[in-house]
Amino acid sequence: MQRLVSVANSALSAFSGWLMLLMMLILVADFVARLFGFPLQDMAQISVFVMMIVIYLGFSGCEENREHVALEFVTNALPDRLRRKVLIFAQCLAVIAVAILLYAVTVNALKAYRTNEAIAGAMQIPTWPTKFLMVLGMVVFLLQAILNVARPVERGEGGGVGDKI
Amino acid sequence: ETMKYSDHDATGGMRTDFVNDVWLPEIEKQTGGEIKVRPFFGGVLLGSKEVLGGVGDNVAQLGFAFPGHYPNQMVAHSVFAMFPTGPVKFENQVWLYHQAYAEIPELKAELEKAGVVPLMITAGLPGAFFGKKPMDGLDGIQGDKWRAGGKWLLRYLESAGAQPVSVPWGDVYVALQTGTIDGVFANYDGMHLMKFDEVAQNILISKKLWYATPFVHFINKDVYEGLSEETRAQLHEASRISEEKFGAVYDAAFDQVRSEQEASGYTINELSDDDIATWSDTDKLTVLQDAWVAEAKEAGLANADEVMAKMRELHAQAMLR
Amino acid sequence: MDFLTAGILCIALLLVLMAIGLQIGLAFLLSGFIVSFLLLGFDGTISLLGQTSYFSIASPTWAAIPLFILMGAFASNGGLARRAYDGIHALAHRLPGSLMIATCFSCGIFGAISGSSIATSAIFGRIALPEMNRLGYNNALSVGVIASAGTFASMIPPSMMMIIYALFTQQSIGKLFAAGILPGIITAFAYAALIVIMVKRNPSLAPDLQRTAEEIRKSRRTEVARMWPVMTIAFVVLGGLYSGAFTPTESAAAGSLISLFFAWYLKSFTKLSDVTGSMREAASITAMLFLINIGALFYSRVLAVTGLPSELTMMLQNTALPPFVILMGVTLIFLLLGMIMVPVGIYALTLPIVLPILTGLGYDPIWFGVIALKLTEIGAITPPVGLNVFAIKGSIPKDIKISVEQVYKGCMPFLFCDVVVLFLLIAFPAISLWLPNLLLN
Ligand code: NA
Ligand code: NA
Numbered sequence: 001m002q003r004l005v006s007v008a009n010s011a012l013s014a015f016s017g018w019l020m021l022l023m024m025l026i027l028v029a030d031f032v033a034r035l036f037g038f039p040l041q042d043m044a045q046i047s048v049f050v051m052m053i054v055i056y057l058g059f060s061g062c063e064e065n066r067e068h069v070a071l072e073f074v075t076n077a078l079p080d081r082l083r084r085k086v087l088i089f090a091q092c093l094a095v096i097a098v099a100i101l102l103y104a105v106t107v108n109a110l111k112a113y114r115t116n117e118a119i120a121g122a123m124q125i126p127t128w129p130t131k132f133l134m135v136l137g138m139v140v141f142l143l144q145a146i147l148n149v150a151r152p153v154e155r156g157e158g159g160g161v162g163d164k165i
Numbered sequence: 166e167t168m169k170y171s172d173h174d175a176t177g178g179m180r181t182d183f184v185n186d187v188w189l190p191e192i193e194k195q196t197g198g199e200i201k202v203r204p205f206f207g208g209v210l211l212g213s214k215e216v217l218g219g220v221g222d223n224v225a226q227l228g229f230a231f232p233g234h235y236p237n238q239m240v241a242h243s244v245f246a247m248f249p250t251g252p253v254k255f256e257n258q259v260w261l262y263h264q265a266y267a268e269i270p271e272l273k274a275e276l277e278k279a280g281v282v283p284l285m286i287t288a289g290l291p292g293a294f295f296g297k298k299p300m301d302g303l304d305g306i307q308g309d310k311w312r313a314g315g316k317w318l319l320r321y322l323e324s325a326g327a328q329p330v331s332v333p334w335g336d337v338y339v340a341l342q343t344g345t346i347d348g349v350f351a352n353y354d355g356m357h358l359m360k361f362d363e364v365a366q367n368i369l370i371s372k373k374l375w376y377a378t379p380f381v382h383f384i385n386k387d388v389y390e391g392l393s394e395e396t397r398a399q400l401h402e403a404s405r406i407s408e409e410k411f412g413a414v415y416d417a418a419f420d421q422v423r424s425e426q427e428a429s430g431y432t433i434n435e436l437s438d439d440d441i442a443t444w445s446d447t448d449k450l451t452v453l454q455d456a457w458v459a460e461a462k463e464a465g466l467a468n469a470d471e472v473m474a475k476m477r478e479l480h481a482q483a484m485l486r
Numbered sequence: 487m488d489f490l491t492a493g494i495l496c497i498a499l500l501l502v503l504m505a506i507g508l509q510i511g512l513a514f515l516l517s518g519f520i521v522s523f524l525l526l527g528f529d530g531t532i533s534l535l536g537q538t539s540y541f542s543i544a545s546p547t548w549a550a551i552p553l554f555i556l557m558g559a560f561a562s563n564g565g566l567a568r569r570a571y572d573g574i575h576a577l578a579h580r581l582p583g584s585l586m587i588a589t590c591f592s593c594g595i596f597g598a599i600s601g602s603s604i605a606t607s608a609i610f611g612r613i614a615l616p617e618m619n620r621l622g623y624n625n626a627l628s629v630g631v632i633a634s635a636g637t638f639a640s641m642i643p644p645s646m647m648m649i650i651y652a653l654f655t656q657q658s659i660g661k662l663f664a665a666g667i668l669p670g671i672i673t674a675f676a677y678a679a680l681i682v683i684m685v686k687r688n689p690s691l692a693p694d695l696q697r698t699a700e701e702i703r704k705s706r707r708t709e710v711a712r713m714w715p716v717m718t719i720a721f722v723v724l725g726g727l728y729s730g731a732f733t734p735t736e737s738a739a740a741g742s743l744i745s746l747f748f749a750w751y752l753k754s755f756t757k758l759s760d761v762t763g764s765m766r767e768a769a770s771i772t773a774m775l776f777l778i779n780i781g782a783l784f785y786s787r788v789l790a791v792t793g794l795p796s797e798l799t800m801m802l803q804n805t806a807l808p809p810f811v812i813l814m815g816v817t818l819i820f821l822l823l824g825m826i827m828v829p830v831g832i833y834a835l836t837l838p839i840v841l842p843i844l845t846g847l848g849y850d851p852i853w854f855g856v857i858a859l860k861l862t863e864i865g866a867i868t869p870p871v872g873l874n875v876f877a878i879k880g881s882i883p884k885d886i887k888i889s890v891e892q893v894y895k896g897c898m899p900f901l902f903c904d905v906v907v908l909f910l911l912i913a914f915p916a917i918s919l920w921l922p923n924l925l926l927n
Contacts (some may be wrong), residue, residue: 017765020556020772023549027739034345038332039310040320041808044735051549051772058773066412067774068509069876070914073891079500090506096596097512098530101539105883108536111218115279116465119214122316122331124236124464145926155505160884161612161767169791175654176838200830207654209790215537222533224526333546336733338659339644344730360659362650 009061016054016061016125016145023050041122049130056105063144066158072138076155085151091145098145102138109135170204171225173213174401179354179418180208180287180380187414188285195403199227202227204351221280227390233315235324236485238279240466241271242378246317247454249445251375251418251445252483255288255415259408262379269475272351273291281383285404287411289352289376292318292387294308294369295361297341297350299432303369303440312337314351315378316452322350324449328361334359342363352376356423362431367424372419373435374444487524493794496521497826500785513779518788525791533754535784542783543776547646551605552772555737555881557745559764559771560607562616564749566716568885571617573713576706582685584632585623587678589614593635594674597823599723599737601649601865604877607636608775612877615886623890624691630896633874634904635677639865639906640829641798644734647829647862651855654837664922672917673907680903684854708861773774779859780874786831795823795835806896808875809847813912816840817861824865828873831860856911856918857916864904867897 012129030043063066075090109131111117118124170189174181181413205211206486211219220228240309245265248422248448252258258275264274266283303325311327313319319329327348333339340346341364349361353370362368382404389397426433454473460468487495499517504510515535523532561567570592571585578584592614593606596695598605610632640647643663647659652659685692722744749755791796805892818834823832836856843924845851866874875893911917 012764012768013770016769016773017762020552020765020769023554024553024739024742027549027553027736028743031736032923033312034330035731037328039328041329041331043331044331044336044549047549048546051552052544054552054769055543055773055776058769062774062777063509063768065770066775067770067880068511069774069879069890070507070509071891072503072507072889074505074643076889077573078645078836086506090503090508091505093503093508093516097508097516097519101535104532106540107532108540111536117235118237120233122237122319122329124316124460126237127540134540134667139212146815156887156889159712159879159881159890160882160886161771177654177656177836186703203793205790206838209831209834211534211537212541215541218537219533222530224530299875332733333735335545335547336735338649340730340733342660343728345733358653358656363658363660428675482922 001143002147005060005140006064006149008140009144011063012057012137013061016057019050019054023047023054026050042125043120045119045125049125049127051132052130053137056134059137062145063148066153067160069159070153072155072158073152084152087105087146088149091149091152095142095145098138098142102135102142105131105138106135116140166199166202166228167201167405169210169224170202170205170227171211171216171219172204172229173208173211174218175207175282178257178288178358178415180280182410183407184382184413187410188404189405192400193408193482195306195399197399199396200400215282217279217388220383220385221306221383225390226385227383228330229380229382231380236316236466239275240457240461240464240469241269241275241472243317244457244472245247245377245379246315247450247457247473248377248476248480249292249450250373250441251377251480252486253372253375255412257483257486258288258375258484259286259411261479265476269472271468271472277386280386282386282389283381283383284400285382285408287380287382287408288415289380290354290415291352291370291372292350292374292376293353293356294348294350295341295356295365296367296369297344297365298347299367300369301434302437303443305369307369310345312340312346312349314355317352317457320453321444324446324453325444334470337361338364354418354423357426362426362429366429366431367432368426368431369436369440370423373441374436376458405440423468468470489793492521492525493789493797496785496789496792496794500826509777510871510876511777511779511781513758514778514785518781518785521792524750525788532645534787538784538787539780543779544613547739548779549919550600550735550738551602551608551775551859553735553742554600554602554605554609555612555771555775556768557738557742558881559613559768560742560745560749561719562613563754563760563764563767564745565752565754566719566748567613567617568714568743569712570716571614571621574707575717576709576789577703577796579694581682582689583623583681585614585618586628586685586692588679589618589628589631590635590674590677593632594638594642594670595720595724597638597640597670598644599727599734599741600639601644601646601734603637603863604775604779604873605738606639607633607874607877608771608881610636610868611772611881615878615882616761619886620811622693623900625886626892626896627898627899628896629690629878629882629888629893630898630900631677631681633798633867633872633878633897635674635895637866638670639673640859640863641666641673641834641856643667645859646832647859650830650833650853651837651858654833655841655855657851657855658922658926660771661922661926662716664925665852665856666859668917669860669907669911672910673904676902677908678901680875710789715752719744719748726775741874771881775877778873778876778880782828789827789830790831790835795827795832796839797920799836799839803839807925809849812843812847813849816844817857820858821868822866824862825868826871827865827890829865831882832865833858850915850919852922853918857908860904860908860911864901864908867894867901869894872897
């Protein structure tokens with residue numbers, strides 16, 4: 001299972017990386033076009049959609065590599081066995097929190113689709129495609145959070161940009 | 166019962182102060198204290214694009230929405246924006262809004278679909294031009310980069326000869342300061358509140374350029390239906406009384422913004438009748454109104470042409486009042 | 487449930503969840519969810535959470551943060567940061583702690599581009615920390631400098647928080663921008679002085695490398711000359727922003743592009759995987775940072791619903807205490823709220839109550855804008871919720887072992903320094919008001 005999720009994480013992370021570049025190019029195109037007297041419309045809004053996708057597709061990879069920041073000084077002060085138990089408990093709560101967020105994002109995405117919610121601008125860009133991608137990111141995030149219950153964070157492992165990248 | 170009111174703007178503005186000082190107290194007064202309201206201003210509970218959904222889902226029970234923020238959910242409401250000039254007096258604007266609500270069922274229908282019931286309508290001050298360069302008329306915007314509030318206003322700017330740009334609102338102050346853009350067109354009070362006049366001190370105004378799209382204040386539908394007949398009547402009465410008082414607030418706010426700007430030494434010019442004719446040029450307007458009908462149909466408003474026809478009729482009546 | 491119970495439950499839950507090691511962003515979400523569930527019910531809470539998860543951050547003002555992070559990844563992996571720090575080291579190696587001081591002033595210059603203190607902390611965490619680490623500097627103090635100096639982005643214009651303050655209080659943005667400049671510069675010099683004193687007392691914090699003065703003198707010219715790409719980037723981005731070529735948001739995109747260009751041109755990036763690696767890294771930091779932001783923004787909304795912050799502030803109304811005592815009360819409330827709440831939430835909940843009280847007592851609203859900003863920026867580095875601290879912790883490479891607690895510890899000296907500066911600003915309003923009065927009256 002972890003192998004499958006890891007493959008997904010890796011693919012999402014590579015995709016998000018390219019989206020970062022896309023985000024940059026959208027905004028560069030915006031000011032270059034404006035400088036030449038052909039202002040483009042809604043580029044900043046479009047870059048926001050890209051940003052939202054980058055964010056939500058990236059959660060799971062961060063979870064796999066323990067990059068989501070957490071406090072460690074209390075748990076590090078505990079003896080090994082107790083520390084392990086506390087961290088497993090905390091990770092169970094993490095699963096609950098992620099599940100709640102997944103549910104909320106899903107309900108919100110479905111409503112956005114039903115009401116054809118759009119962002120006001122020169123164009124009317126619907127929000128639901130972005131929101132469905134957010135749901136996708138949350139599903140993988142939930143799977144990864146569940147898998148992490150079985151492997152509590154090693155001392156000093158958490159946070160920071162991982163080597164895997 | 167304590168209800169929550171949510172508004173994305175901070176207190177200190179024309180509308181927010183009116184809600185805080187007039188409408189909400191009037192609700193408490195009319196209902197004999199049966200309904201108390203706890204307001205959340207400044208987007209501290211729900212942002213500008215969240216209020217409609219948030220009140221519909223009963224996160225807050227009362228709220229305010231600018232229909233421009235909900236392009237596909239409040240399509241019918243965007244018809245007002247297709248009339249660049251409007252009644253000078255708020256009394257006549259609000260007459261038009263109520264007439265429209267009575268005769269165009271699509272307006273209330275889209276609110277009902279969102280799970281809210283309209284109680285009161287207010288409006289922004291008329292549209293105004295804040296430019297960096299000196300200008301004594303609409304000629305002054307020719308070929309320059311202008312930002313406007315909303316899709317149709319951007320199209321009007323284009324028709325009037327400007328280059329419409331869509332710099333995000335959070336960047337507009339600095340963009341005006343550094344010269345990224347040359348000017349901005351939106352409601353007079355809103356732009357003054359956002360201090361755009363500090364960095365774009367050449368101002369063109371006319372009370373004829375109403376800010377068209379109504380500001381809708383509403384209540385959650387289920388909450389509303391759970392109230393007794395009597396309380397509902399009291400809510401509407403409080404809203405009616407408040408709405409009547411808003412006309413004076415509207416005029417006073419206009420004069421106040423103007424006098425504050427004069428005191429700061431900004432240049433203020435009134436748009437000439439010729440300029441207003443250019444801005445609301447009938448030929449170009451018909452093209453845009455037809456475009457609206459097509460786009461509104463696409464967004465799900467099946468009888469957009471009827472809505473437009475009805476609005477033309479009502480708008481003409483309102484202008485004659 | 488009354489506001490006090492709900493508010494205290496909200497805070498206690500957050501602290502407990504954070505303490506047992508739950509990811510910070512998720513700790514915000516879960517504690518916010520539980521309290522919101524009690525106050526708004528299940529459906530209302532899900533609706534609020536669903537909307538917050540999107541709309542609280544889906545605005546172009548936030549878009550600069552990922553792009554500055556991308557710029558940081560390109561500049562760091564592309565060897566540009568290394569050139570900058572080698573150059574500074576060669577130039578100023580005699581000054582104790584020169585790299586920290588340089589970082590501190592670089593944050594000030596970067597603050598003239600970026601309006602976001604989180605973005606500044608994240609980018610300098612990525613760029614500056616590995617370099618200082620490589621040159622033997624103490625890690626905790628290095629991150630302390632970065633987290634604290636990241637706040638210059640808010641104090642030095644352009645500043646998102648100044649604009650928000652202006653919106654909530656109807657004050658002039660121009661005057662606020664001008665008011666922040668001198669306090670920003672003074673803080674930078676105060677930090678520099680502090681660094682010199684600390685390093686003099688304990689040279690191991692910033693060791694002079696094994697190189698002799700002679701060696702450094704020999705290579706100085708080349709190392710300084712190698713700084714040209716960094717200078718060019720700074721010049722282009724600053725020039726582009728202030729000439730109006732691009733907006734603050736777009737400057738982040740311009741900065742990323744030109745950093746990528748130099749990394750390629752100087753042959754630090756030779757394979758596509760060098761570029762994609764940096765992109766992936768930036769995407770990953772972005773995701774990490776925004777889980778915290780989303781959580782913190784949701785949590786701030788729930789705390790607003792409990793009513794605790796506004797009730798706390800309203801205690802100051804109608805008291806007959808001397809003005810200075812009331813001002814100290816306001817300061818205390820800002821510091822307390824700053825420990826757990828995001829600045830925007832603090833402004834929205836307290837300013838409508840606090841500002842009329844203060845102006846009624848004769849305090850200047852522009853001056854208080856600087857004080858309020860200083861207070862909320864102090865909040866960005868105070869435990870338990872310090873957004874700048876989290877931003878750095880998440881953006882530094884994993885091989886540099888440093889915990890959140892160590893970052894907080896590293897911030898402590900600067901925190902004391904900030905408090906001193908704060909009292910200077912309170913005691914001498916002219917520091918804040920001289921420039922705006924000179925320029926805009
Ligand atoms: Na700044
Ligand atoms: Na804090």
